[in-house]
Amino acid sequence: MSFRLYLLTAVLLLMAIDRPALAQGLGAVDSAMFAVLATGKVPGGVAMVVKEGRTAHFRAYGSADPEGRSPMDTRSLFRIASMTKAIVSVALLQLVESKGLSLDLPVASILPAFRTQQVAIPENGGFRLIDPARPITLRDLLTHRSGISSATEHPAFAPLFRKYGLERPLGTAFRDLAAQVDAIAAMPLVHQPGARFSYGASTDVIGRIVEVLSGERLDRYLRRHIFRPLGMHDTGFRVKASNAHRLVTVCMTGRDGRLTAVDTSLFNVDFPLDRRSQYFSAAGGLVSTADDYARFLLALIGDDTGSAPRILGAAWVDSLLTHQLGDATFIFGGIRSMNGFGLGVGLTSHSGTALTHASEGSFFWGGALNTSFLADRKRRTITIFLFQRLPFDLAPTLTSLERTAMDALGAADH
DSSP: OOHHHHHHHHHHHHHHOOHHHHHTTTHHHHHHHHHHHHTTSOSEEEEEEEETTEEEEEEEEEBSSTTSOSBOOTTOBEEOGGGHHHHHHHHHHHHHHHHTOOTTSBGGGTOGGGGGOOEEEEETTEEEEEOOSSOOBHHHHHTTOSSOOOTTTOGGGHHHHHHTTOOSGGGTTSSBHHHHHHHHHHSOBSSOTTSSOOOSTHHHHHHHHHHHHHTSOHHHHHIIIIIHHHTOTTOBSOOOGGGGGGBOOOEEEOTTSOEEEOOTTTSOTTGGGOTTOBOOOTTTOOEEOHHHHHHHHHHHHOOTTSOSOOSSOHHHHHHHTSOOSTTOOOEETTEEOSSEEOSSSEEOOTTTHHHHOOOTTOEEEEETTTEEEEEETTTTEEEEEEOOBSSSOOHHHHHHHHHHHHHHHHHHHO
C-alpha cells in the first residue's frame, strides 16, 4: 500500500470517529491498527468491538490488496480459517442436544470406518501399530484429544500423513468431506485417545458427523441451522462471482521485503472461488465478515436486552465454555498455552487474563491467515480482528489488539 493511500485512509477514519467511541477510549484501537499497518506486514484489516449487544467500534483500515487498488471495507470477505472450528463445533452440539446424545458416544458408532483404527508408535525408523486403549468419543474430537492431528503438530508422523494424502492444508485434494474422513479413519492415530491435546483435523471428522446425523451436506446444514437464523448472509464455504471483488487478497512478504499476493501454486487460497468443488473444510474453510461472525458470538453470549437469537441451549453453551482438559492445558505449535480449552474454543484462564485483560472464562480462537475473536461473556464484550496474511505470525499483535480494546472499554466502565 502506498504511503499516500495509508495517510489518506488514516485521516478519513480519524475524522469519522464518533464522539461515543472517543469517549470510550476506542480511538486507541484505531492507533493500534494503524501501527500494525505501519509495520508493512499487512496492507489493511478490519476491527470490530461489540459491547452489550451494540457495536462500539467498527472500522476498516488500509487496502484489501498489496497494490493498494481496493480500499478495505467493513463488508470485506475474509477466509477465517480455524475460526470455522467454533461454528462447526456448535453445529455438532446442536445435534447432540436435539437427539439426546452423549458426548462420550464412540465416534465409530456413527462412522464405522473408525472401528478398526489403530495407534502408531514410532520405532526403528518406522511405526509399530497397536490397538487403541479405548474408542475415540465425540468429546475427544471437540477437545482435540482424539489422536487425530496434523503433520505440522507431529512432524515425526509426516510419512504417514503423506501416505494417506493428509499432508496438505485444508484437505482440498479430496473430492468431499466423506473421502477425507475415510482417509483420516484409515491412518493410525498419533497417540492414544485422550492422552493429550493434538491440534489438527478432528473438526473435519466433526463436520462429517454433522452430515451423517443430519442427513445434510455440511454447507447446507450450517446455512439452515446457523447462518440463516442469525442473518449471517455473507458466511459460507464459497463466494459468488458477483462478490469475488469483496474477497481480501492473502498477502505474504516477498524476498525483496515487499508485500505480494500469495502464490496459489504453493497454497491454494482461491478455494472459496471454486464453486465446482464439493469439498468443504470443517476445520478451516469458511469465509465471513466481522459483522457476521459477531452475530454468531452474540448468539452464544447473549446481550443485555435478551434479543440476541439463540442457536444452542443455555446448558450446552455452559458446557461449551467449561474447561475440558482437567489439570492440563492445550499445546499449539509445540507451545504450552497459559489458557484452557472447552468444546471447540480456547478459554481464558486465571493466569491467561494477563494476556488480553479479558475476564476469566472468556472464549477465543484465531485462524492461520491471522484472524481472531475474543468473547467475554461476563462483560458482554466481543472483539474481532481480521487480516489476511501468511504465515501466522501476527499472534502477538492480535493479542495486543484484544488487550487494547479491553483496556479501552475498562477505562470507560470506570
